[in-house]
Amino acid sequence: MSTKISLDQWQALIAVVDEGGYAAAAEALGKSQSAISYAVQKIETELGIRAFTLEGRRAKLTETGDMLYRQAKLLLEEAGRIENSAIQSSHGWEPLVRLAADALFPRQQALCALVTLAEESPLTRVEFQETVLSGSEEALLRHEADVVVTGRVPPGFMGDHLMRVRFIAVAAPDHPLHQKGELSLEDLRAHRQLVIRDSGKRRLDSGWLGAEQRWTFSYGGSRREALLRGLGFAWAPETEVEEDLEAGSLKPLPLKEGGERYGDLYLVYADGQYAGRAARFLGESLKASCRNPDTDH
Amino acid sequence: MSTKISLDQWQALIAVVDEGGYAAAAEALGKSQSAISYAVQKIETELGIRAFTLEGRRAKLTETGDMLYRQAKLLLEEAGRIENSAIQSSHGWEPLVRLAADALFPRQQALCALVTLAEESPLTRVEFQETVLSGSEEALLRHEADVVVTGRVPPGFMGDHLMRVRFIAVAAPDHPLHQKGELSLEDLRAHRQLVIRDSGKRRLDSGWLGAEQRWTFSYGGSRREALLRGLGFAWAPETEVEEDLEAGSLKPLPLKEGGERYGDLYLVYADGQYAGRAARFLGESLKASCRNPDTDH
DNA sequence: GTCGACATATCAGATATTTCGAAGATATTG
DNA sequence: CAATATCTTCGAAATATCTGATATGTCGAC
Numbered sequence: 001m002s003t004k005i006s007l008d009q010w011q012a013l014i015a016v017v018d019e020g021g022y023a024a025a026a027e028a029l030g031k032s033q034s035a036i037s038y039a040v041q042k043i044e045t046e047l048g049i050r051a052f053t054l055e056g057r058r059a060k061l062t063e064t065g066d067m068l069y070r071q072a073k074l075l076l077e078e079a080g081r082i083e084n085s086a087i088q089s090s091h092g093w094e095p096l097v098r099l100a101a102d103a104l105f106p107r108q109q110a111l112c113a114l115v116t117l118a119e120e121s122p123l124t125r126v127e128f129q130e131t132v133l134s135g136s137e138e139a140l141l142r143h144e145a146d147v148v149v150t151g152r153v154p155p156g157f158m159g160d161h162l163m164r165v166r167f168i169a170v171a172a173p174d175h176p177l178h179q180k181g182e183l184s185l186e187d188l189r190a191h192r193q194l195v196i197r198d199s200g201k202r203r204l205d206s207g208w209l210g211a212e213q214r215w216t217f218s219y220g221g222s223r224r225e226a227l228l229r230g231l232g233f234a235w236a237p238e239t240e241v242e243e244d245l246e247a248g249s250l251k252p253l254p255l256k257e258g259g260e261r262y263g264d265l266y267l268v269y270a271d272g273q274y275a276g277r278a279a280r281f282l283g284e285s286l287k288a289s290c291r292n293p294d295t296d297h
Numbered sequence: 298m299s300t301k302i303s304l305d306q307w308q309a310l311i312a313v314v315d316e317g318g319y320a321a322a323a324e325a326l327g328k329s330q331s332a333i334s335y336a337v338q339k340i341e342t343e344l345g346i347r348a349f350t351l352e353g354r355r356a357k358l359t360e361t362g363d364m365l366y367r368q369a370k371l372l373l374e375e376a377g378r379i380e381n382s383a384i385q386s387s388h389g390w391e392p393l394v395r396l397a398a399d400a401l402f403p404r405q406q407a408l409c410a411l412v413t414l415a416e417e418s419p420l421t422r423v424e425f426q427e428t429v430l431s432g433s434e435e436a437l438l439r440h441e442a443d444v445v446v447t448g449r450v451p452p453g454f455m456g457d458h459l460m461r462v463r464f465i466a467v468a469a470p471d472h473p474l475h476q477k478g479e480l481s482l483e484d485l486r487a488h489r490q491l492v493i494r495d496s497g498k499r500r501l502d503s504g505w506l507g508a509e510q511r512w513t514f515s516y517g518g519s520r521r522e523a524l525l526r527g528l529g530f531a532w533a534p535e536t537e538v539e540e541d542l543e544a545g546s547l548k549p550l551p552l553k554e555g556g557e558r559y560g561d562l563y564l565v566y567a568d569g570q571y572a573g574r575a576a577r578f579l580g581e582s583l584k585a586s587c588r589n590p591d592t593d594h
Numbered sequence: 595g596t597c598g599a600c601a602t603a604t605c606a607g608a609t610a611t612t613t614c615g616a617a618g619a620t621a622t623t624g
Numbered sequence: 625c626a627a628t629a630t631c632t633t634c635g636a637a638a639t640a641t642c643t644g645a646t647a648t649g650t651c652g653a654c
Contacts, residue, residue, distance in 0.1 A: 003304050003376050008612090011300065022631060035613050037632060047383045057621045057630045064386045067571045071379045078375065079300050082368045086344045089361045138452035141438065154451060155435035274364045305641090319602060332642050334603060339641095354601045354650040 004046045007079055010072040012039035013051060017061060017069045043068075081143070085274065093121040094276040100129040100145035102136045103196065103220055104165045105265055106239040110149070113285035117278060124278045135199030140270055146279040148268045149286065159266030160283075163290045167261040169253040170241050171233035182256045192232035194223050235261060301343040304376055307369035309336035310348060314358060314366045340365075378440070382571065390418040391573040397426040397442035399433045400493065400517055401462045402562055403536045407446070410582035414575060421575045432496030437567055443576040445565045446583065456563030457580075460587045464558040466550040467538050468530035479553045489529035491520050532558060 015025035016036060026033045044051055051065035061069060088094040097117070101110050107130075114126055131139060136150035140157065153159030169188065171177050177191055192213040199218075215232060217223040220240065227234055228249055244250035267283055269275035275283070312322035313333060323330040341348055348362035358366060385391040394414070398407050404427075411423055428436060433447035437454065450456030466485065468474050474488055489510040496515075512529060514520040517537060524531055525546055541547035564580050566572035572580070 002380060003308065003373060005304075005376070005380055007300050007302075007304055021629095023629085031612090032614050033631070034615080034633080038612070041632085047380060049383050049386070052631095054620080054631070057628095059631070064383060067386060068379065068383055071375075071382070071571075075372070075375055075379060076300060078368075078372055079302070082365065082372060083299055083302055083344055085368070086346050086361060086365055089346070089364055134452040141451060141453055154438060155431040156438055274368075320600090328641095329643050330602080331604080331644080335641070338603085349602095351602070351649080354599095356602070 005043055007076060009039045009043050010068075011076060012036050013043060013065075014069060014073055014076065016040060016052070016059060017065075022059060077143075085271065085276065088276045089274065093124050093278045095123065096125045096127065097147060097276070097278045097282055098127040098129065098139075098145040099147045099149075099282060100131050100136050100139035101149035102151055102265060103130050103132050104151065104237050104240075104263060105149045105162075106237075108239075109286070109289040112289050113282055116285040117282050120281060121278055131199045132196050133198040140268060143270055146270050146275065147282050147286070148270065149265055150268060151263050151265055153266050153268055157268050158272060159268045160287065162265045162267045162287065165263045165265060166238045167235045167263065168238055168241070169233055169235050169255060170227065170245070170250045171253055172228055172230040173248065173251045175230045175233060177233055177253055178251060182254055184256050188233065188253070188255075194226050194232040194234040196220060196223055237263075302340055304373060306336045306340050307365075308373060309333050310340060310362075311366060311370055311373065313337060313349070313356065314362075319356060382568065382573065385573050386571070390421050390575045392420065393422045393424065394444060394573070394575045394579055395424040395426065395442040396444045396446075396579060397428050397433050397436035398446035399448055399562060400427050400429050401448065401534050401537075401560060402446045402459075403534075405536075406583065406586040409586050410579055413582040414579045417578060418575055428496045429493050430495040437565060440567055443567050443572065444579050444583070445567065446562055447565060448560050448562055450563050450565055454565050455569060456565045457584065459562045459564045459584065462560045462562060463535045464532045464560065465535055465538070466530055466532050466552060467524065467542070467547045468550055469525055469527040470545065470548045472527045472530060474530055474550055475548060479551055481553050485530065485550070485552075491523050491529040491531040493517060493520055534560075 015028050016022055019025045019028045022033050022036045026036045040051060049064050050062050051068055052059040053062055129139060129145060136148050137152055137154055139145040140148045141154060149162060177183060192215060194215050194217065197216045197218045223234060233253060241250050267286055269279060269283060312325050313319055316322045316325045319333045320330050323333045337348060346361050347359055348365055349356040350359055426436060426442060433445050434449055434451055436442040437445045438451060446459060474480060489512060491512050491514060494513045494515045520531060523529065530550060538547050564583055566576060566580060
């Protein structure tokens, strides 16, 4: 493997782009302009390409330069991550754990696990991202989370089965669908379905059911509002609508067939066997909370 | 971003592991032994960890060191790739294009596109990997291919729809299923199904159909043999069994319902908009061959 | 136990690379 | 056209890395 270009050199290039100029880059990196200039030139001569062109008195990225910038940025992030994880692997708890959980996962259980973690390691900060459909997978692939609860485990990752989620079709009690007695899936097709938008960049249509009309919500809370107002029906995870069912503000649709759908959720560590101590602890807490759902608090 | 450790230092660590010792690593990198020692120590002091322990007179990786080794190896590969792609982005054709195509994709069309590429750029070498199910996705995620034909586009990648594949259930003419007249899916369940093994590390069961018995083949050719001998039935892409159907050595099963299944194939570039010239050309050829399947040769 | 072969650690000086500061080049601004 | 802003260039200085010699420690043989 060649590797003629050092990380410092890539960093110089990145700084020039991010800071908008050689001088600013030098400032940001605590070096002199000429050092930056030297580093960038070195990249250009070593690779035999031009990363910047002098557009007037301003440096402008070339097409090639843009490619290098993006890739190098990932490279540096990767390098930084390795160093951090090294430090954390020997010392105790990492300072930050990022959890990405599919919205299907009961929020209660996630919070419960986070509380358990906080009790064990109060100094570990937490970032909690709620994702929809491909969002959790994406967080994993982009290394934007350390612990992920997802419905699909991408190839190359190990997933622990966490729980099975039961979906039921629900609507407000005064919704027209509740006036018809037993329903077939065909009956649903004619009514408005309320779905939640994929939080991933690539919007996957989950295609639950080919309803003619569908309204899309970016967040479960707003969908619930719409459901309560009778604006449509939805396939919702049992746990999400439990309270509304008890309160009678939502009622399950009386489907003849296919009245239940299931989805599975898996626990995945972004760093596999090298997950940090806090990540591992959080993962175990999540698993525990799925084994004894009664001990919720 | 911290990045206290340089690529050269990581390279030293990697060489020590790969070559089995400091002295050998020095030899391999064309440096002195003390330089290696210095580099590794620098990593250890900067990160405050120990990568090696002296086990007797031999250096042995610690748990932490093992983690670093693996991650650093990826880091260096990444760095090398960036440099290469930079060089290629300005100069013409890259020297190597790696195509990973799902086995569902008609081999004829893949080869046809490769021939077109070879005519245009004879010096570009080609690596062609045939994958099954998650295998193509995995090739993409691990950056083991430049151009991928896959049934599933992982989040974060852009996929062009290439073609729709029609599956039909087939068996040899003398197979018991052909004696029964019209069949339901239930009838299939009782017979042996011949499936192709997922080529990804994580073996996904595609769960086409819950047959009680299934035999798994790692390669389509061997499954065909088994089909011809009447050892079971299979869901096969239309194009794959075309000839056998014409020759009468296989017959489609007369299913009452669900006699057809469909799968979609997408074209994905591993490097997105920065795909090399040859990769792009190959991708376009693949798309063209799907638009005019008649021009095959 | 003592010795030699082997493997890594350490040290001082040599070498290479990176950085700095100042001066130079070029384009924009008023 | 001067004043300003920005990147380049260049020699000198600072820093990091490397080398070769030597130290330390282990293993196995006798």
